[in-house]
Structure formats: structure tokens, C-alpha cells
Amino acid sequence: MKAILVNHEYCTGCHACEVACRRELGLGKGEFGIKLTEVGPFKYEDRDDGPDKWEWTWLPALTKACDMCAERTAQGKMPACVQTCQAWCLYYGEVEDLAKKMEGGSRWALLSAR
Numbered sequence: 001m002k003a004i005l006v007n008h009e010y011c012t013g014c015h016a017c018e019v020a021c022r023r024e025l026g027l028g029k030g031e032f033g034i035k036l037t038e039v040g041p042f043k044y045e046d047r048d049d050g051p052d053k054w055e056w057t058w059l060p061a062l063t064k065a066c067d068m069c070a071e072r073t074a075q076g077k078m079p080a081c082v083q084t085c086q087a088w089c090l091y092y093g094e095v096e097d098l099a100k101k102m103e104g105g106s107r108w109a110l111l112s113a114r
């Protein structure tokens, strides 16, 4: 099964994936195949200063409209959202291969459309 892996440690919240997907699927304004949710910013009062003191995370989620870019991927192309991401924090492939990448310090989310 194919899926999309998100490294949300490095997602900048630029929204470029949303725009690329809307163009790919021909969706109207206010419709999404991938949609960002913003968590934060807020401060953890009981933690020392440093990167863990603050929470400010962007979480891309696939919607019901996502077809995993069936037309593009059938031609051997990357999904539009993955190709557009300048932060290189989206990956497309087989679930088993993507799951192997989910090791180490980054925060990951594995998404499937249907």
C-alpha cells in the first residue's frame, strides 16, 4: 500500500503543498486534498529554556479528496504535494519502506488516503 510520510519536525507551514494539490485535483477555493493544522505556538512553563520550551508544529493531513495523485504516480511521477515541498519533509512510497524511515529523532506521521 502506498502512503505519504510527513516529517513534521521540518514542516515550515508554507502551505505550498495545499496549493499544489488544489491545482492538481482542480479543487475550488476553500477545498483541500491536503490541509495543514497549526499546533501552537505556546510555551511549556515547567521546562528549561531551549527548543523544547516552545511548541509550534504544523501538521499536514490528507482529506477525502486525496487520490494519492493516481494520474501522476501512474506515470512514474511524484505526487504534486511531495514534489512541491521545499522543506523535503514529505515522502511517498510503500508503507513498509516509509516505516523504516521513521527511526531517529524526528517526529513523523504516516498518512494514507483511503
Ligand code: SF4
Residues within 6 Å of the ligand: 020, 021, 022, 024, 025, 033, 034, 062, 065, 066, 067, 068, 069, 079, 080, 081, 082, 113
Ligand atoms: S497525494 Fe496528490 S491528491 Fe493527495 S494530497 Fe498530495 S497532491 Fe493532493
Ligand code: SF4
Residues within 6 Å of the ligand: 010, 011, 012, 013, 014, 015, 016, 017, 018, 036, 058, 060, 084, 085, 086, 087, 088, 089, 090
Ligand atoms: S509544502 Fe512542505 S513545508 Fe510547506 S506546508 Fe507543506 S509539508 Fe510543510
